[in-house]
Amino acid sequence: MLSSRVHKISAGVACLVAAFAGATVSTAAGADSTADVPSYQEFAASTYVDVDGAYVVNGDEALSTKGDLKKFYERLVGPESTPTDGLIVNTVNGADDKWSATQAANLTYCVSTRFGTRHADVVAAMNAGAGLWEAATSKINFVHVPAQDGKCTTRNNSVVFSVEPVATSQYIARAFFPSSPKRQRNVLIDDSIWTSGTWEPGDILGHELGHALGFRHEHTRPESGTCFEDNNWRPLTPYDSSSIMHYPQCNGGSADLEFQSSDAAGARTLYGS
Numbered sequence: 001m002l003s004s005r006v007h008k009i010s011a012g013v014a015c016l017v018a019a020f021a022g023a024t025v026s027t028a029a030g031a032d033s034t035a036d037v038p039s040y041q042e043f044a045a046s047t048y049v050d051v052d053g054a055y056v057v058n059g060d061e062a063l064s065t066k067g068d069l070k071k072f073y074e075r076l077v078g079p080e081s082t083p084t085d086g087l088i089v090n091t092v093n094g095a096d097d098k099w100s101a102t103q104a105a106n107l108t109y110c111v112s113t114r115f116g117t118r119h120a121d122v123v124a125a126m127n128a129g130a131g132l133w134e135a136a137t138s139k140i141n142f143v144h145v146p147a148q149d150g151k152c153t154t155r156n157n158s159v160v161f162s163v164e165p166v167a168t169s170q171y172i173a174r175a176f177f178p179s180s181p182k183r184q185r186n187v188l189i190d191d192s193i194w195t196s197g198t199w200e201p202g203d204i205l206g207h208e209l210g211h212a213l214g215f216r217h218e219h220t221r222p223e224s225g226t227c228f229e230d231n232n233w234r235p236l237t238p239y240d241s242s243s244i245m246h247y248p249q250c251n252g253g254s255a256d257l258e259f260q261s262s263d264a265a266g267a268r269t270l271y272g273s
């Protein structure tokens with residue numbers, strides 16, 4: 001059950017990444033052939049559109065508009081310089097994608113009551129995932145606001161983000177970045193989170209909250225040798241194949257998606273200790 005589940009996750013990720021991975025790797029390497037580069041139309045047509053209309057890229061990251069998707073595509077196929085230097089932070093136009101110190105200390109969220117009988121389990125898993133980053137530095141503080149759970153959507157301006165259920169076979173959970181507009185700031189969780197084998201729900205949500213803090217997939221770094229996404233990031237620590245932000249199925253070193261000391265160090269580098 002575990003292996004089939006992991007294989008399913010892997011296949012889903014590969015499906016979203018492989019469509020253009022070859023193209024970007026050859027572009028980065030300066031290869032002369034662009035025959036494998038999909039057109040924007042082909043790329044857009046192959047991109048999964050989520051229940052809320054967002055485009056899901058890199059497995060579990062959401063983009064709100066067609067304009068964002070076009071920019072993402074252009075960065076992907078454009079000229080790139082590979083950083084040589086784990087945890088890495090997303091960059092937008094070269095600047096770190098992070099919360100202000102004030103906001104990082106008060107990242108409020110609601111957990112939708114639409115989780116029904118699983119609501120308490122989601123609350124506990126969110127606490128576990130948030131706790132990983134909060135233990136790394138006192139500068140990061142996630143705050144559950146139960147009073148908002150009954151109206152927990154991206155339209156609720158009383159919280160920074162919402163945690164909502166979704167039914168999809170495309171991913172287990174999905175998140176956003178600090179630069180994401182409010183209408184896209186949610187963590188969506190599929191029921192498969194409860195049957196993900198050695199990936200504990202708290203660790204899966206720890207990974208998603210890593211994105212919410214601005215951290216990118218560790219496996220996009222050249223050292224992984226696979227699962228390349230793009231170069232719009234800045235290294236915070238040396239490469240760590242066991243990072244919680246590294247998919248195990250991308251030559252990862254931690255099969256159970258555990259939080260590492262390198263993740264804590266990276267969080268302190270970005271937000272202070």
Ligand SMILES: [Zn+2]
Pocket residue numbers: 059060061207208211217
């Ligand atoms: Zn991810």
